[in-house]
Amino acid sequence: MDSGASGEDDLIARHFAPLAGPAALGLKDDTALLRPTPGHDLVATADALVAGVHFFADDPAGSIARKALGVNLSDLAAKGARPVGFLLTLALPQGTDEDWLASFAEGLGLAASDSACPLMGGDTVSTPGPLTLSITALGEVPAGRFVPRTGAQAGDVLLVSGTIGDGALGLRQRLGREAPLPPEMAEAAHLIDRYLHPRPRLGLAEALRSQAHAAMDVSDGLVGDCAKMLHASGVGGVLDVAAVPLSSAARLAIARDTGLREVALTGGDDYEILCAAPPEAVPALQAMAAEAGIPLTVIGRVEAQVGLRCRDGEAEVTFARGSFSHF
Amino acid sequence: MDSGASGEDDLIARHFAPLAGPAALGLKDDTALLRPTPGHDLVATADALVAGVHFFADDPAGSIARKALGVNLSDLAAKGARPVGFLLTLALPQGTDEDWLASFAEGLGLAASDSACPLMGGDTVSTPGPLTLSITALGEVPAGRFVPRTGAQAGDVLLVSGTIGDGALGLRQRLGREAPLPPEMAEAAHLIDRYLHPRPRLGLAEALRSQAHAAMDVSDGLVGDCAKMLHASGVGGVLDVAAVPLSSAARLAIARDTGLREVALTGGDDYEILCAAPPEAVPALQAMAAEAGIPLTVIGRVEAQVGLRCRDGEAEVTFARGSFSHF
Numbered sequence: 256m257d258s259g260a261s262g263e264d265d266l267i268a269r270h271f272a273p274l275a276g277p278a279a280l281g282l283k284d285d286t287a288l289l290r291p292t293p294g295h296d297l298v299a300t301a302d303a304l305v306a307g308v309h310f311f312a313d314d315p316a317g318s319i320a321r322k323a324l325g326v327n328l329s330d331l332a333a334k335g336a337r338p339v340g341f342l343l344t345l346a347l348p349q350g351t352d353e354d355w356l357a358s359f360a361e362g363l364g365l366a367a368s369d370s371a372c373p374l375m376g377g378d379t380v381s382t383p384g385p386l387t388l389s390i391t392a393l394g395e396v397p398a399g400r401f402v403p404r405t406g407a408q409a410g411d412v413l414l415v416s417g418t419i420g421d422g423a424l425g426l427r428q429r430l431g432r433e434a435p436l437p438p439e440m441a442e443a444a445h446l447i448d449r450y451l452h453p454r455p456r457l458g459l460a461e462a463l464r465s466q467a468h469a470a471m472d473v474s475d476g477l478v479g480d481c482a483k484m485l486h487a488s489g490v491g492g493v494l495d496v497a498a499v500p501l502s503s504a505a506r507l508a509i510a511r512d513t514g515l516r517e518v519a520l521t522g523g524d525d526y527e528i529l530c531a532a533p534p535e536a537v538p539a540l541q542a543m544a545a546e547a548g549i550p551l552t553v554i555g556r557v558e559a560q561v562g563l564r565c566r567d568g569e570a571e572v573t574f575a576r577g578s579f580s581h582f
Numbered sequence: 583m584d585s586g587a588s589g590e591d592d593l594i595a596r597h598f599a600p601l602a603g604p605a606a607l608g609l610k611d612d613t614a615l616l617r618p619t620p621g622h623d624l625v626a627t628a629d630a631l632v633a634g635v636h637f638f639a640d641d642p643a644g645s646i647a648r649k650a651l652g653v654n655l656s657d658l659a660a661k662g663a664r665p666v667g668f669l670l671t672l673a674l675p676q677g678t679d680e681d682w683l684a685s686f687a688e689g690l691g692l693a694a695s696d697s698a699c700p701l702m703g704g705d706t707v708s709t710p711g712p713l714t715l716s717i718t719a720l721g722e723v724p725a726g727r728f729v730p731r732t733g734a735q736a737g738d739v740l741l742v743s744g745t746i747g748d749g750a751l752g753l754r755q756r757l758g759r760e761a762p763l764p765p766e767m768a769e770a771a772h773l774i775d776r777y778l779h780p781r782p783r784l785g786l787a788e789a790l791r792s793q794a795h796a797a798m799d800v801s802d803g804l805v806g807d808c809a810k811m812l813h814a815s816g817v818g819g820v821l822d823v824a825a826v827p828l829s830s831a832a833r834l835a836i837a838r839d840t841g842l843r844e845v846a847l848t849g850g851d852d853y854e855i856l857c858a859a860p861p862e863a864v865p866a867l868q869a870m871a872a873e874a875g876i877p878l879t880v881i882g883r884v885e886a887q888v889g890l891r892c893r894d895g896e897a898e899v900t901f902a903r904g905s906f907s908h909f
Contacts, residue, residue, distance in 0.1 A: 291623075
């Protein structure tokens, strides 16, 4: 980590050095140094998170760290990439105490070690504004095996990993007003946990590389992201909302208020993987996913005619908002 | 660039797509894809800049962009690396108008094309706080030829590129109070220009790779950064402050107020290159630098005994603050 003052240097060294991989050069240089694996392409992604916009300033510091790294790893997973490391820039509000920084580094370290994605470098600065983080994650795919967003083909099947809507419902639960579930329920805690702690689907990378035509991570709402992937691929398709996998917590919430189904389908913060694969590849794709412990559910199909249509059984359905925007 | 809303998508596409290189995949994916040059190592660096801390919110948008990219390119240059591309995360205050964004993108595009370092991807988000930018720049060096900060050896000569102190004096000039020079002087404009627009010394990369034992960019003040490099290398040395190259504007300012010499020597924002090279390599190093149009001046020597001593001719000098801190 680059930093200007020696007091800050000490702080950074103490808390972040334990997270640093060999590429970080002991955080003693201003740069990271990495030897790319021969025969591999490099995948790079960057996401910024701002307190009060992407997370709550009073979220646990470790959760903020896990989320910041997780949303980037989710992008790598969707491209079939294996993480190799990340750079972090951290704009800290004046008066951020060392306990906060220690908890942040601890959460970040756990997420980094879970995903074999060590810290490579970065920068720590002071800000008069809210806590702002930016992470750039680097990954590798065997040359030519990157899974694009733009490869969906008419006839492909659409699949999504895990369950959809927990993040968006978890955000409502976290906000407290109009909470989907009574706060004392275990399912309420599940929703909040899903909102706070994305689980990047790195276990799907190999299955996607070998079986999928196109993939992206679902971060801005399933319906909108699905429309985005099909649009980027120059095709259209049908999404069967009745087939979209929901957790028991989400089902419970929707049973109490059917309006929450739209929240689940169009809200953000899922960090699941949406992909398009030819029908003949689906059994192998699902088997590989199952082996990685990740359910992968068929939710629709790709068609030549542009535009995404949503169906609930026989009925066509539309949504007021297709996707989530921070603006 | 990843972004949530389609209005924002359009905005980003319109202004940033012209800056994007092939690795950006048309900014249609959430990630960049890059094929590393065989036989090369990857160098990565990240710096964050916050309005009101690292630049003035009312600096020209194009200048802010050039500085944000420039400070990262300066790090790559110091390591002997050739830039390959960068990722940008941009946290925009609510109400940032499109003219600002257009000017920002224009300045960024100029800096990117000057340095053959195209935009590869990133993220744009909204912030209730000040404008905050984070850039991760990627570069390449032939395998094993990275120039570390930690390689200075007793007996080496210390050299610095260009002129020192213009950035720190330019900041004072920009602030207006206690301006080093009358604002109507051309030299005053030179200082402000140097503060606003770092000139990353990419032309030195090959010379450093082939001739230097250690290098770093001077961003936090020459004296402090020199002490840092020597400390990281486990050695010490002598810096002859009388030998430090100054621009005519800086000399003029110091002639008017000798206290400004300390500002020049310990202030930040130089973005010149400090390096250590064996005495026998100095002629070749300076010749290669001259060929690139970059002066490289001998300013001291490395010694085995730890600690940096500063001399002015025969007299030992000390400075109240060795380096610049944003904290």
